[in-house]
Amino acid sequence: MFGFGRTQEELPESRFARLVTPHLDAAYNLARWLSGDDTHAQDIAQEALARAWQYFASFRGEEGRPWLLGIVRRAFFDWHSARKSRAQREEPLELESHEHLADESLWAENPESWAGRLSDAEALNAALAALPVHYREALVLRELEDLPYKEIARVIDAPVGTVMSRLARAREMMLKALKDEGMAAYERKG
Secondary structure (H helix, E strand, C coil), rough: CCCCCCCCCCCCHHHHHHCCHHHHHHHHHHHHHHHHHHHHHHHHHHHHHHHHHHHHHHCCCCCHHHHHHHHHHHHHHHHHHHHHCCCCCCCCCCCCHHHHCCHHHHHCCCCCHHHHHHHHHEEEEEEEEHCCCCCHHHHHHHHCCCCCCHHHHHHHHHCCCHHHHHHHHHHHHHHHHHHHHHHHHHHHCC
């Protein structure tokens, strides 16, 4: 009569808000690193969110983050494929703007250390952006989104061994690119 002992089922909107929306920043971040462009990343993340809502009724479980990131990944590849099929030349990857570092108070402490940090960050961004997309996505998911190997495997729909292999290869490629950049910078100074 009073419904004691029966659990009230959570509304889809509430469940979506609880399981998916907390991961919107991660979705945008992955889209940004995959596409290399803020505007495209916003479009991809928005498309992924629309797909997530559309297919949310089929979602089972309590791990919304890897599920959403998998949708972002598929949305990126669909976007990339559509761009390619229209025979448009892909735009070069752009690094994030560092205009926020123009605040003089930041530079007043130790300009040399800030210049070094900015240079290091730019080198890291460039090396990461230059990786082939399959290596870049694995590295972003592990190092920037802090996903465990098992969740990365779910996102990219690959065995854990493949994740480990891609991460190892991506790290090797990053290290080589950073070493090459360091040597080029050293040779330019000399």
